[in-house]
Amino acid sequence: MGNQAKKVTWKQALYAHRWLYIMIIPGVLYMVIFNYLPMGGLVMAFQEFSPYNGEGLFGPFLESPFVGLNVFRKFFTGPDFLMLLKNTLSISIASLIFYFPAPIILALLLNELGGKYFKRITQTMVYIPHFISWVIVAALTQQMFSTTDGFVYQLMEQIFGRGNGPDVMSNPGLFVPMLIGQSMWKETGYGTIIFLAALAGVDVELYEAAKVDGANRWQRMWHITLPAIRGTIVIMLILKVGSLLNTGYEQIFLMQNSMNRGVSEVFDTYIYTKGVVNGNYSLATAAGMFKSVVSMIMVLGANKLAKMCGESGFY
Amino acid sequence: MSKTKEKGTKIKRSPGDQAVQVLIYLLVAAFALVTILPFIYVVAGSFATERELTERAFFLIPKTISTNAYQYIFRTGDAVRGLFNSILVTVVGTMINMFFSCTLAYPLSRPYFKGRTGIMNMVIVTMLFSGGMVPSYILIANILKMKNSYLALWLPTAINAFNMIIIKNYFQGIPMELEEAARMDGSNDLLTFVKIILPLSKPVLASVGLFYAVSHWNSYFNAMLYISDSKKEVIQIVLRRIIFLTSSVATEGGFDWGAFGTPPQKAIKMATTVVATVPILLVYPFIQKFFTQGVMVGSVKG
Numbered sequence: 001m002g003n004q005a006k007k008v009t010w011k012q013a014l015y016a017h018r019w020l021y022i023m024i025i026p027g028v029l030y031m032v033i034f035n036y037l038p039m040g041g042l043v044m045a046f047q048e049f050s051p052y053n054g055e056g057l058f059g060p061f062l063e064s065p066f067v068g069l070n071v072f073r074k075f076f077t078g079p080d081f082l083m084l085l086k087n088t089l090s091i092s093i094a095s096l097i098f099y100f101p102a103p104i105i106l107a108l109l110l111n112e113l114g115g116k117y118f119k120r121i122t123q124t125m126v127y128i129p130h131f132i133s134w135v136i137v138a139a140l141t142q143q144m145f146s147t148t149d150g151f152v153y154q155l156m157e158q159i160f161g162r163g164n165g166p167d168v169m170s171n172p173g174l175f176v177p178m179l180i181g182q183s184m185w186k187e188t189g190y191g192t193i194i195f196l197a198a199l200a201g202v203d204v205e206l207y208e209a210a211k212v213d214g215a216n217r218w219q220r221m222w223h224i225t226l227p228a229i230r231g232t233i234v235i236m237l238i239l240k241v242g243s244l245l246n247t248g249y250e251q252i253f254l255m256q257n258s259m260n261r262g263v264s265e266v267f268d269t270y271i272y273t274k275g276v277v278n279g280n281y282s283l284a285t286a287a288g289m290f291k292s293v294v295s296m297i298m299v300l301g302a303n304k305l306a307k308m309c310g311e312s313g314f315y
Numbered sequence: 316m317s318k319t320k321e322k323g324t325k326i327k328r329s330p331g332d333q334a335v336q337v338l339i340y341l342l343v344a345a346f347a348l349v350t351i352l353p354f355i356y357v358v359a360g361s362f363a364t365e366r367e368l369t370e371r372a373f374f375l376i377p378k379t380i381s382t383n384a385y386q387y388i389f390r391t392g393d394a395v396r397g398l399f400n401s402i403l404v405t406v407v408g409t410m411i412n413m414f415f416s417c418t419l420a421y422p423l424s425r426p427y428f429k430g431r432t433g434i435m436n437m438v439i440v441t442m443l444f445s446g447g448m449v450p451s452y453i454l455i456a457n458i459l460k461m462k463n464s465y466l467a468l469w470l471p472t473a474i475n476a477f478n479m480i481i482i483k484n485y486f487q488g489i490p491m492e493l494e495e496a497a498r499m500d501g502s503n504d505l506l507t508f509v510k511i512i513l514p515l516s517k518p519v520l521a522s523v524g525l526f527y528a529v530s531h532w533n534s535y536f537n538a539m540l541y542i543s544d545s546k547k548e549v550i551q552i553v554l555r556r557i558i559f560l561t562s563s564v565a566t567e568g569g570f571d572w573g574a575f576g577t578p579p580q581k582a583i584k585m586a587t588t589v590v591a592t593v594p595i596l597l598v599y600p601f602i603q604k605f606f607t608q609g610v611m612v613g614s615v616k617g
Contacts, residue, residue, distance in 0.1 A: 013429035019504035020422040027419025027474060028434065034451070034471045035441040041450025057458045106346065112339050122347040124603065129350060131595050131602065133533030135551040139558040139588045140353045143360070149581055151356065151373040189350060217332060250536045254555065268448075275449035276540065288447025296444050 045071055045286035051279075071286045080270065084287075088266040091252075092244045094176050099183050100240055103191025104233060110192060111199050111225060112217070126189025137182055138254040145169055145178075170259035179251065198232045199225065234306050242299030245291045267291050354592070361385070361585035368581045384582035385590075394587055396546070397553035398594075404538075404549055405531040408469045412527040413520065415473040416482055421508050424486035442476045452540065467541035468534065468549075475530075478523045485519035486512060525602045532595060554591045558584050 014021055040061075047064040048071075054063025075081060106126070113119045129137070144152040145168040156165040168178050202224060210220045249268035256264040265273075267287060275284025355375055360368055361384055363377035388394040422428045423435055445451075451471065461467035489512060497507045513520070535551040542548065 008427075008429060010429060013427075017422075017425075017428060017504055019508075020425065020428055023418045023505065023508070024422040024434065026415055027479075028437070030415055030419075030470075030473050031437055031441060034454070034473070035445065038446025038450035038454055039444070041446050041453060044450065044453075051453070051457060106343070109339050109343050112336070113343065114336075118340070118343075122343050125347040126350050127603065128354075128596070128599060131529050131533075131599060132592060133535060133551055133595075135533075135535045135555045135558075136588055136592055139554060139584065140357065142558055143357060143581075143585060143588070144353060149369065154372040185350065188346070217335060253536065271448050276452055281449055281453065284449045285447065288449055292444055292447055299443060 042285060042289050044282050045289050047071075047282055049282045049285070051281070071282045072290070075283060075286050075290070080265075083262075084265060084267050084270055087263055088245055088247055090263075091176055091179060091247050091266060094180055095183060096240060096244075098180050099187075100237070102184050102188040104195060104229070106188055107192040107195035107199065107229070108221060108225060110196060112221075123189070123192075126192070128189075129186040130190035132186065134250045134254055137186055137251070141178070141182060141255070142169065169255075170257060172260045172263045175255070175260045175263045179255065182251065182255075194232055194236070195229045198229045202228045234309075238299065238302040238306055241302045242295055244298060245295055357585045357588050357592075361582055361589045363582060365579040365582060368579070381579070381582070384579050384586035387579070387583055388586055388590065393548070393553050393557075394550065394590055397548055397550035398590065400547055401532060401550040401594075404465055404468055405528050407465070408472075408531040409524055409528045411469045411473050412475070412478075412531075413524055416475070416479045416523065416527075417513070417520070419474060420479050420483040421486055421512065424483045438476050438479065455541065462541055463544045463547060465542075465547070468531070468537055472530075472534075472537070475527070478526055482516070482519055482523055485516055489515050521601070525598060528598070529595065529602065550591045554587050557587045 008016075043061055044064070046066055046068060047061075048067050049060065049064045051060045053060045110119060110123065113122075142150070144150045147153055147165065147167050147169075153165045153168075157163070160166070166174055168174050206224050207220055210224060215223065245267055247266045247268055249266075249272060252264055252266055253269055253272070256269060268291075271284045271288050271291075274280045274287070356373065359375050359377055362380050362382065363374070364379050364381045364383070367374070367377055367379065419438075423431055423438075425431070455467050455471055456462050459466075461470070493511055493515070494507050497511055502510070533551065534549075535555065538549045538552050542552070
């Protein structure tokens, strides 16, 4: 690039800013080794890969026999694919419907609050769980919903009758609601920040003028508040749609058990089990590649769609 | 950010509108309460006796304060070792993160840095596409042979593209004149970076540093993948084991329960949860000061 227009030649730039070029070496090396080298590892999806093939560190990649698209064919037509797709989509679609609007609603509520201290204190409280690990969230869930000594369970027993309380931890039917509940508890508060930041840019006089003109609370929200955060909502929606297949493995992995495996096995946990635990590298790599490619297409597609609708998009 | 509405002009509210206002307060208060209730419950339970924990379903202040659970976890050593390991992983890991992220961010923030578009595109590609879990695992475990080494927790996550871009954007906002003045005085790029840019960027370095630190502290999955040596276990692994594998707590450690008879199983779980949470709550006030700006620069394009 840049053989014309640029007055500075590479030689001059390299010399004049040699420190910058030295400085950037670790970062570039990092990306090459830990981001781009694994992309090369995707070759496994087209092989019958075995770590025992060939000599040396990269031998297995060079010596394993190529099988074309066989692995993908096996993955798509195998018994697991539809189950994985169904489980993954039920979690992410439920999350899109119930969890995605939660921070927006809370931000709108916080925006209606007048008192400074009440607002500040509640904000401080609801941001905390974002910084807590999934292990701790799982631990808290267990301590509250355990059928032997969880206090929420005991509370629910009073409603449903002794021994009939919903067993959140192992009932497959409650697995998705439990995940959504955990996510809402953990991230709703923190999720408001970005919307509140967008709302901070709204001129207070706009609200005053609307009030004088007789606009009620809903009209003010509809015509002033919502338009102010529309762009932000679109960006968040793009990110969410792009990650439709990324249910995130830490949370699900921690809540997965033998009772709920039928609904809790998603692409991420499957890739882990097949690849890391069972050593079926080719199949797991193919599953991962399918997920990465679909996610990328969806982010780019959603971004394009947002731009077509006149929003600023993600980049 | 709390200035969108002020109570400056007093326009009379209808009774219906006031009822809505009260309802909004109640909803927000209820949500905040649900958020922190589990924490209070766990802290209260960790200081309770086992008898009280089985007799009373729910309480926020135990009748008898007992530190047995804490004595137990601090004597048996798993949680303590986990804490120390987590501190080591977090401190060194965050330093590595900051080194890699800043040295990548600075050149990328300089408009005169030739090749910056190319490298920036390299970064963006990594945000859109990745090789996935298995190729990374094979690279780290089989090729680089980092299993059971903390390097596996430090190096593969050395740069988070979002965090790096937050830093880069901040560097870009620093007036060029400062840099030019330094160059006049004979400073080279490295000296300018260390002596001028970094000191001016303390707020963003603090906030990104805290983001990195929190993510190291909370990380469970990578530790599970790469660290199997029990001496190197981090606190999240220890917590997960204590919470979900209930049985072994009773007999471990040869601890004398004295008057209480049985070891406080439930209180031990709660105390371990508290021990793993407290460090985060200690840094929380500092994070809170910075995270708003971090989220904003990171997510909203100008």
